[in-house]
Amino acid sequence: MDIREIQNLIKFVAKSGATEVKLEMDDFKITIKTTAEGAAEATTAYVQHIPVAQPVAAAPVAAAPAPVAAAPAAAPADDTAKYLTIKSPIIGTLYRKPSPDKPAFVEVGATINKGDVVCVIEAMKLFNEIESEISGKIVKVLVDDASPVEFDQPLFLVDPS
Structure with a gap:
């Protein structure tokens, strides 16, 4: 770089x-x-990467905290397991409205179809319309308006039934 x-x-x-x-x-x-x-x-x-042999005894110590951290994450997943997620295809700034004086593209409870625009993401001064790849009902909006988003970040939860 x-x-x-x-x-x-x-x-x-x-x-x-x-x-x-x-x-x-x-x-x-x-x-x-x-x-x-x-x-x-x-x-x-x-940083210059230099391969270093790790002691065998270090692996169990590092692995011990992982199960404790995984247990709380598994509990909320049960509630949302039945929902599908619309994820960000790019990094940028998410906008839920086409312009500040217009209503949001979708709200909680709105029914969407495949191909409907759910938000726009600004990346490098270009506004990209994000279309739904699934049909269903918006259950939860996971990102605030005008917030930065990462690639593959969950944006909306959708109930496909």
Whole structure:
């Protein structure tokens, strides 16, 4: 990644409204933090990966906390298991309305069909209409209006029945 790409990334993060973004590649790590005024500062650390043999005794210690963390996550999944999720196909800023003075594309309780626009996501000054790939009833909106979203982030829960 050259300096021009890093500068473009900093500008994008500052405009997106995200407060912190971390990017890790094979040979470097970059963290971009924005302030309340929208200014961004970046910290870059170049890392040289050196293979190191891990002691066998370290694996059980690291694995012990994982089951404890997985148990609470499994409980809410039972409630939403019957619903399908509309996920973000790109990174950007999600807008639930076509413009500030218009109503939202969809609300909780709205019935949608395959191909209906459910929101728009702005990425690099382009507004991309996000169409539903499923039909059903909106059960829950998972993202606030004008919020930054990641690739594959759940946006809406839909009851297909």
